Amino acid sequence: MTERTVLVVDDEFAIRDMLRMALEIAEFRCLEASNIQDAYAITVDERPDIILLDWMLPGGSGLELLRRLKRDDTFREVPVIMLTAKTTEDNVIQGLDVGADDYITKPFAPRELIARIKALLRRTVGGEDNARMEVNGLVLDGESRRVFVGEHAIDMGPTEFKLLQFFMSHPERAYTRGQLLDQVWGANVYVEERTVDVHIRRLRKALQGVEADHSNLIQTVRGTGYRFSSRCI
Structure with missing residues (x-):
């Protein structure tokens, strides 16, 4: 190496x-x-x-x-x-x-x-897209584009998957809605910032899951936006 x-x-x-x-x-x-x-x-x-x-x-x-x-x-x-x-x-x-x-x-x-x-x-080095990441039993497999808790696959849309992938690659850091739009949707794509809130709600709902509730990993940071954190609020 x-x-x-x-x-x-x-x-x-x-x-x-x-x-x-x-x-x-x-x-x-x-x-x-x-x-x-x-x-x-x-x-x-x-x-x-x-x-x-x-x-x-x-x-x-x-x-x-x-x-x-x-x-x-x-x-x-x-x-x-x-x-x-x-x-x-x-x-x-x-x-x-x-x-x-x-x-x-x-x-x-x-x-x-x-x-x-x-x-x-x-x-x-381009490893983020295919990386396998795990936080508190929540597993994201970038290669298969699937999310698991134990043996249970979590159903979510492609935008929610990209949001989760970005958050898990950048833990413990607060992002504004504008920054999330640039990073997940792309700097050249125009959508309203409230679109982020809609997809965050969908992502949290998906993470409530069957075996365990991981929705609290997506935290609201008042006055800023959102962060992914395994720490208690």
Whole structure:
């Protein structure tokens, strides 16, 4: 298996060192930068597979570097996870709107971050569509395009399947209706945002199931939209 490269951009040595050890244990190659200038130079020279980007950095914010990368055709597709102490919904949405693929709030467990990195890398190599995913006994098989709980197959429409597939690939993260439309329906398809609510209701109904009720995995985030979470509200 080819070793994947992760660029860690954080001005705190202790955090970089902790992440380097966790990444190397998980068999990733780790590059480090403490400011946006060095981070951009390393990105140009090394073309990392994924970037872990701190929000607050010397000489400018991580958001500035993110904007620069997403404007450049060469680096636009490099996935970025924001590392942030900012927890307000406005800050989170700002980062996602600029182009961050995911975010994690400090302090965080290295194992959770590694899991998110692996999930993002599966998406970038085209593995998401065919991946088999399982959460709390709910199994989605991307290859057969079917959803199961135990031996019981759950009947749902193609749009509900795509919604669930997207949610299971991006757990514990809130999405606006507009973001869900772009990701599931496509940026060039025009439908009203309330269409999302209709399909969310259908998906929840399908997940109520026979053997177990998994509808509570699809959570409403007041003032934002929806998220997929195995944690209690």
